[in-house]
Structure formats: structure tokens, C-alpha cells
Amino acid sequence: MDITIVGLGPGPLALITLETLEKIQTADVLLLRTTRHPAVADLTARGIKYQEYDRLYDELPTFDAVYQAIATDVIDRASQGLRVVYAVPGSPLVAEKTVPLIREQAAAAGITTKILPAMSFLDMLYARLGIDPQNGLTIIDAAEIARLPETDTALIVTQLYNRQVASDAKLSLMELLPDDYEVSLCLRLGLNSEVVRRLPLYELDRQQDIDHLTTLYVPPYQRQIETFTLNPLIDVMARLRSPGGCVWDIEQTHASLRRYIVEEVYEVLEAIDEADGDKLCEELGDLLLQIVFHARMAEETGVFSMQDVVHTVTEKMVRRHPHVFGEISVRDAAEVIVNWDKIKQQEKGSERTSVLDGIPKGLPSLMYAYKLQAKAAKVGFDWTEIDPVWGKIAEELTELREALEAKNLDSAEAELGDVLFSVINLARKYNLDGEIALNRTNRKFAQRFGYIEANLKDRGLKWRECSLADLDKLWEKAKLKLPE
Structure with a gap:
């Protein structure tokens, strides 16, 4: 008992190996997964008898059920002592879900299986499009494309057998790629009617000739890495300070903005203490705005620019970290601080x-x-x-x-x-840090005082109607409710 699994290649029978042809001709029974393949006409012309499973695609509700029924029947035929040859389109090892089912069930039944190598549609596609798969490829069935993660490799979508499937694939791909991204639609590769059509992704499901011999190739997408830049904020500030901008912004000076930068620093500290990431992001933006504001005013008078600010601090950080950017070695963080102070003292010198x-x-x-x-x-x-x-x-x-x-x-x-x-x-x-410690206590006091205030309001009481002893009891409750 044995089963030989062969591939009919991507096109006419001329693309299969001589060994495969010999197996097909000498089989006790030749089973075709489908007759919807260009090589089948050549089999018929040569008088080679076969049986096919096309009817199962109409009789059974799902592809999984079809594949399982095919595998079961192939095993049953081999169990009868027949030399079975099971033939699939392309290569048995590329996008053929019946093959692993047959191999697994055959092993359980003690039946020997052999797979003969065959050219797949992928080999034809590589040749037509000049692709080296070693550069990276993701191959996926069109039915699975909705679960496709973001990838930087080229993409081959198989089983794109009608316009509805093509439409579903297009919608999934447009979530990852620009609508007008150029793709290659490959139809009937290896046949005289072969077509390779380059088109924008949004036109994919408008192609009238999509059939069961259609594959989609999507070149690797070089995603734009968003470059970090302060330019949007710098441009906004320049507009605000320019004639016709905001009157308030135009009137500001370095001195008038002093209190705002102090306030923003404390709001950053508050966000850090509260471990609130969204708030920290917002407050750091507000602090950055103050820095850009001061740099803009300095640039208007020719003193320095925002770029000068960035260059100055960058050079300083490199200079003060010779253990990272130079050849100095340090044992621990304490030695880093010592080196920092020495370098800082050298920089300031006579100042x-x-x-x-x-x-x-x-x-x-x-x-x-x-x-x-x-x-x-x-x-x-x-x-x-x-x-x-x-x-x-x-x-x-x-x-x-x-x-x-x-x-x-x-x-x-x-x-x-x-x-x-x-x-x-x-x-x-x-x-x-005494400053941070006192800020923490101030915030804690405000929260607990707010608890007492809300409690009195809920009970319809005024502050003057409560004794200090009553308020002290509420304070103790506040400490339990708001320990920090």
C-alpha cells in the first residue's frame, strides 16, 4: 500500500518532470484534486484515465470539509491495495492543505507516502517578476489576509479566484498600504493566455478576468519612518509672533514669561508624581512650548535660534559623557558624577x-x-x-x-x-528632595481638605457650624480614604 503525491505544475503538462509523468501513467488509480487546471486537457489527450474531486466543492459547505473528505477517500483507495497517485495543481508542498492531511492519516494507517518535487506557481511568478525569494517573502491565502500583520517583506496572495475574494483582499490590504500602491496581478502564468498586470491597489477588484489561476504580488512597502522634528511647533510660534499673529504672544518678553515656565515645570512634576502618562505627555509639550517661545524671541533679535539651543545642549551632552562618546572608563554612576563635575568646572573656568x-x-x-x-x-x-x-x-x-x-x-x-x-x-x-517632598504634602493636604469640603456639602453643613473636633474626625477619615 502506497500513495504517491505529485504536482501538475503551474501550466501545461510539459512543465512536470519525467518521473511524475511515469507515475501518472502507471498508477492503478490517478486522483485529481481538481480538473480546473491546464494540464488536465493534456492528460485527456494522452488517454490517461483519472478520477476527480470537483463535485465535493459543490456538495460540502466548507473548504475544510472538502479537504478532509478528499484525504479520507485517498486513504481508503490506498487501503484497498491500490497504487494511488494523488495529483494537485502546482507543487504538493505549496499552499496544498490536503497534502498534510493525507500524510498524517496515511502514517496512522501504516501507508507509505511519497512526494515528488514539482514546479509551483511561485517558481513561474519568480521568473516573470524577477523575484529572489531569499530577499524575503510572505505567502498567504486570500482567505487569511484579514489576519495579516504589518510586514516589510514582499507579499504573495494565493487563491484569489474571483472578484469578491479580490475585493475582500483589497480592503484588507488598504488598511496597511496606500490606496494607490502598485501591485502585480498575475493571471494564468505559464499558459498562452498568461497576463501580468501592474495596477494601483484600489483597482484590484475591478479586473474582469480574475479566475482560479490568479495570484497577487505586492512589492515590499518601504514605510515612511516619521522623522522627529520641532519644525511644526517652531512654525506655529513664528506665525503667532509675526505681524497679524496673536497680540498677546507678540507682546511677551523673556521676563514676562518667567512665571509660566516655572508653572509648567511644576505641572510636569505633578504628572510624574501621579504616574499619568497622558498628562505627562501634555505637560512636557507645554514646557517645550515655553522653550520654543523663548528661542523664537531670541532669534528675532539675532541672539540665537532654536537650532542653536539643540546644538549647544547636544555638544554639551557629548562632551560631558566621555565614557560613552570617548575612551574613558568608569566603574559606577558615582564616578560618572565626579567626571561630570570636573568637566563642568573646566568649561566654566574663569567665569x-x-x-x-x-x-x-x-x-x-x-x-x-x-x-x-x-x-x-x-x-x-x-x-x-x-x-x-x-x-x-x-x-x-x-x-x-x-x-x-x-x-x-x-x-x-x-x-x-x-x-x-x-x-x-x-x-x-x-x-x-525637599521641594518635591513639600509639593507632595501640599497636594495631599489639598486632596484631604477637598474630601472634608465635599462631605460638608453633602450633609448641607457650613464650616462655621462644625467644631474643630468634628472637623478633626473628618480629617482622620480623609487620611484613611486618601493615604497619599
Whole structure:
């Protein structure tokens, strides 16, 4: 018992091998998956008898059912001791779903199967279109194309056997490709009526001669990689600042915009603290707008341009990372910081005469205190142990209390500053940011206060109608509801 599976090639019988022809001629029974193939007429002309399965395509509801019925019948014939030859269009190993079914069932039944090599429609297509499959190809049945992922390879769509299938394939492809993308429709390759037609994708299902010998070739699509550019934002700002633009934007100066850039920075920090990606994206855009705004004003007076800003910071980053862009090696992040400071000091050189130079004076006070202490620490003006820091805080709190008890408000203000400065020193020792910590507490307070406010409103109460004890109970509830 054995089954030989052969391919009839992509066209006339002349395209099959001599071995295949000999098997066909000497078979006990020759079974054709379909007679809708140009080689079948040559078989008939040679007087070669065969049986076919075309009727199953009309009798059964799905292709899967047809393929299973064919496989079962081929196995039954071989089980009767016949030398069965099963012939399919093209190659048995290309887009032939009956072949793996037959091989699997034959193995289970102890029947030997042999597959003879054959030319497929793909070989003809490679020759006609000058394609080297080694450069990458995706081959897919038209029935599966709706599930096709985005791909950068060339695409071959098989089983494009009528205009309705072609229409479905077109709609799926137009989700991935431009409507006018040029494709090649290959009809009846290897026959005298062969046609290779190049056309825009949107015309695919308008072709009147699509039949069961039709294949679609889609060249690899070089997707446009969106180039990052600031130009759209720069152009908008230029328009806003130009004559006929926005009056408010035209009136702004570097000084008038100072508060906006500070506000945008804090809104970025808030988005980071809330771990809100969409909000962070929006707030970074607002901050970038401020940068472009200042660069535009500078460009109008010939001081610098946005491109100068980009070039300057790029050169600085390369210069300050010699361990990445040069030949210097570092052991850890701490050594990176040390190198950074050395390079920064070399860059500034004669510009700075004091250790404390270089700290922006417009920083928020807590952040300014942090920077002052960090600068001083770099030259050794810092406690090496933590206990003296705690002691200093206690000392400053005592002095603040004494000043307040003496009703000396001027002295109390100074002592309060010392307390805050000492607390920032403690935060620095533990690598905590006082500015961020206080912002976090401010936000937490606002949320909990809002909870109390909403609670009173729901109960129809006014603030003055509640005792401090009542409000304190609500505050404790707010802490439970809003721990952070």
C-alpha cells in the first residue's frame, strides 16, 4: 500500500518532470484534486484515465470539509491495495492543505507516502517578476489576509479566484498600504493566455478576468519612518509672533514669561508624581512650548535660534559623557558624577570665582538651599555623620521657640529659616528632595481638605457650624480614604 503525491505544475503538462509523468501513467488509480487546471486537457489527450474531486466543492459547505473528505477517500483507495497517485495543481508542498492531511492519516494507517518535487506557481511568478525569494517573502491565502500583520517583506496572495475574494483582499490590504500602491496581478502564468498586470491597489477588484489561476504580488512597502522634528511647533510660534499673529504672544518678553515656565515645570512634576502618562505627555509639550517661545524671541533679535539651543545642549551632552562618546572608563554612576563635575568646572573656568557660583538665584527657596549645601559639601564643608545634623535641627527648633516666646518676630523669622535650612540638610543626607517632598504634602493636604469640603456639602453643613473636633474626625477619615 502506497500513495504517491505529485504536482501538475503551474501550466501545461510539459512543465512536470519525467518521473511524475511515469507515475501518472502507471498508477492503478490517478486522483485529481481538481480538473480546473491546464494540464488536465493534456492528460485527456494522452488517454490517461483519472478520477476527480470537483463535485465535493459543490456538495460540502466548507473548504475544510472538502479537504478532509478528499484525504479520507485517498486513504481508503490506498487501503484497498491500490497504487494511488494523488495529483494537485502546482507543487504538493505549496499552499496544498490536503497534502498534510493525507500524510498524517496515511502514517496512522501504516501507508507509505511519497512526494515528488514539482514546479509551483511561485517558481513561474519568480521568473516573470524577477523575484529572489531569499530577499524575503510572505505567502498567504486570500482567505487569511484579514489576519495579516504589518510586514516589510514582499507579499504573495494565493487563491484569489474571483472578484469578491479580490475585493475582500483589497480592503484588507488598504488598511496597511496606500490606496494607490502598485501591485502585480498575475493571471494564468505559464499558459498562452498568461497576463501580468501592474495596477494601483484600489483597482484590484475591478479586473474582469480574475479566475482560479490568479495570484497577487505586492512589492515590499518601504514605510515612511516619521522623522522627529520641532519644525511644526517652531512654525506655529513664528506665525503667532509675526505681524497679524496673536497680540498677546507678540507682546511677551523673556521676563514676562518667567512665571509660566516655572508653572509648567511644576505641572510636569505633578504628572510624574501621579504616574499619568497622558498628562505627562501634555505637560512636557507645554514646557517645550515655553522653550520654543523663548528661542523664537531670541532669534528675532539675532541672539540665537532654536537650532542653536539643540546644538549647544547636544555638544554639551557629548562632551560631558566621555565614557560613552570617548575612551574613558568608569566603574559606577558615582564616578560618572565626579567626571561630570570636573568637566563642568573646566568649561566654566574663569567665569566662576566662588564655590557657590552657578546656582540660579531664581530657584525656589528649598531647592536653592539644597544646591547651596551640595556645592559646599563638594569642598568638604559638610558633616560626615548624621547625628550632628539631627542635633542642629533640635538646636534651631529651640532657638525658634525662644524667639517666639520672647515675641521677637524678626528673630523668629530668621530662626525659622535656620530650621528649614537644617531640615533640607537632613533631606540631602538621605538623598531626599525637599521641594518635591513639600509639593507632595501640599497636594495631599489639598486632596484631604477637598474630601472634608465635599462631605460638608453633602450633609448641607457650613464650616462655621462644625467644631474643630468634628472637623478633626473628618480629617482622620480623609487620611484613611486618601493615604497619599
